[in-house]
Amino acid sequence: MTGQDTQAQSGTGRGRGRPRSFDRATALEKALMAFWEHGYEATSVSDLTRIMGIGAPSLYAAFGDKRTLFDEVVRVYSSTHGALGDRALAEEPTAREGIARMLREAAAVYTDPSHPYGCLIVHAATNCTSPAVEALLRERRNANIAGLESRIRADIAAGLLPAGTDAAALARHTGAMIQGMSQQARDGARREELEAVAEIAMSIWPHG
DSSP: OOHHHHHHHHTTTSOTTOOOOOOHHHHHHHHHHHHHHHHHHHOOHHHHHHHHTOOHHHHHHHHOSHHHHHHHHHHHHHHTTTOHHHHHHHHSSSHHHHHHHHHHHHHHHHTOTTSOSSOHHHHTTTTOOOHHHHHHHHHHHHHHHHHHHHHHHHHHHTTSSOTTOOHHHHHHHHHHHHHHHHHHHHTTOOHHHHHHHHHHHHHTOOOO
C-alpha cells in the first residue's frame, strides 16, 4: 500500500480546514428552532453548533456570525411559521375575516407541540442585551401592526367598516391579542382556550 493510499484510507488526505458537508436548509431550521425555544441571548454559538450538527468554522463560513444567522432565521420564520397573518389578510375578503382567521390560526400554531410554543418574533429578545436584536424584532412587530392598520383603513374607505372606526386602535388591539396569546401559549394555555380568547377579541369589532 502506498503512502497516498494510506492517507486516503485514514482520511487525513482531506485539506486541512475543509468545511464539513451538511444540508444548509436543515441546519438553518435547527437554528430557527433553537432561537425560537430559548431566545437570542440564551442561545450560544456552542449551542448552535451542537444543535445544527456542524463545527464553528462551518457555521461561520455558511451563515456568518451569530447575529447574521439570527437575521436569516427571522427572515425564514417570517415567511414560513410566522406568515399566518400576512397570508390570512391576503386571502380573506375583509380585514375582519382576515384577522379572525389570523387569531384562530395563531391559537393552533402557538400551541402546536411539534415546535416551540408561541411566536419567535415576540419572544426571541427576552432578556436580550443586544439593542440591535431588540430593534430588529420590535420593527417586525410594529410593521405587522402597521399592516393591520392599513388593511383596516382600506375597509373603512370601502364602506365595510363604519367611517368613525379607530383603525390605529383596532390594529394595536389585534397586535396586543397576538402577543398575549403567544405568551399564554408559552405559559401552557391550550388551543381551545386561545380560540375562545380569539372569539372574544373579535366580538368588539364594529359592524359596517
